[in-house]
């Protein structure tokens with residue numbers, strides 16, 4: 498039959514289509530090329546004996562319980578720092594801001610260059626009463642054992658303060674002469690929002706008309722091999738942005754009365770339904786901005802199966818997003834999250850509650866805004882009996898992302914590759930809030946890093962029980978800060 502031949506041809510072509518599609522998908526995955534730069538040579542490495550002495554200095558600082566919000570111990574910590582780093586405090590200009598925050602300045606020889614800023618904080622979170630005995634070593638004991646320094650602040654963030662001072666001390670001893678100026682800013686209330694420390698420091702800089710080429714603050718660690726699915730190596734992450742912050746207060750007013758004759762819904766039931774609606778209607782997930790930059794940078798290093806998915810997001814974006822959403826830390830990278838954190842209402846079991854109140858804490862993905870989140874929440878709740886309003890406090894929109902084309906970012910990649918040659922470097926997003934958000938007006942390049950090697954089981958130690966840092970990691974961190982300052986401010990500085 499004559500019509501049969503063209504039909505056969507068409508069917509053959511149709512059958513070829515899926516084969517072509519698979520070929521394209523595989524080819525795209527195979528053609529991904531690494532975006533990692535070769536690791537530059539290290540300047541030097543801190544000798545072991547010096548690292549041991551440095552850890553002892555950090556241990557002494559951990560023993561001073563500078564709990565955020567309690568003013569008693571900051572003076573002692575200042576004195577300890579001065580006596581531990583006599584040369585640094587003698588050669589740099591030192592100021593105290595807002596009573597307990599510290600500011601140090603090492604002027605550069607070329608006033609035309611904007612200085613760099615290194616930030617850390619002196620305060621620590623308290624140890625939850627009743628959990629002290631759960632610690633392997635006393636939380637403020639500063640014990641060095643089994644290759645670790647144990648104690649509150651060992652990771653967050655006294656090691657940042659002392660590692661910066663160690664690095665500056667090393668460079669001073671070497672006779673290093675910075676072209677670009679260096680500022681060190683150590684706030685004293687980061688764990689309570691930084692409204693006294695970092696905010697006052699930022700105001701002082703603004704009043705003096707000082708802008709920074711770059712600001713680095715506490716942030717993302719180095720994930721040990723195996724921690725990032727699909728990657729067999731270590732990954733150093735650079736926080737090019739952080740999430741915004743919003744707490745919404747939900748209140749419902751009821752008539753009260755005797756619980757033997759209740760209305761169809763009490764104020765508590767209405768509030769409960771509102772919270773359930775919010776949980777059932779999260780803000781949409783999207784893979785863009787910092788998370789997309791991270792995926793693009795790491796995809797070429799991934800195992801083939803993961804590479805297939807990440808190289809073909811045009812085809813697999815739904816699948817990839819679905820997988821990310823299922824893992825809480827990954828979910829936090831791709832959406833504005835909501836967590837109901839406080840609830841209260843009712844006074845007695847046989848009394849109808851007059852008022853019920855809850856607080857939901859949102860962490861806002863760059864691209865979303867406080868206004869958009871409020872509109873989403875009101876819409877999701879869809880009940881005029883529930884009043885939604887901002888809880889006064891630390892609410893802020895997400896700061897703008899630092900460009901991955903910025904000289905400071907590129908220099909950070911080079912510095913991390915130099916200090917940690919075994920780690921791939923990628924941009925990412927900090928899901929918490931740091932003091933650096935007070936500095937968005939003072940620099941276009943804010944980077945959040947704390948290159949200390951961690952594994953998944955380390956996460957609950959920060960702000961939790963058995964906070965600790967490996968002695969070897971602390972040594973690497975000091976080296977990193979020395980490299981960063983030298984690369985940013987040296988005579989042969991790669992001023993990109």
Ligand SMILES: [Zn+2]
Nearest residue numbers: 653654687715
């Ligand atoms: Zn911190």
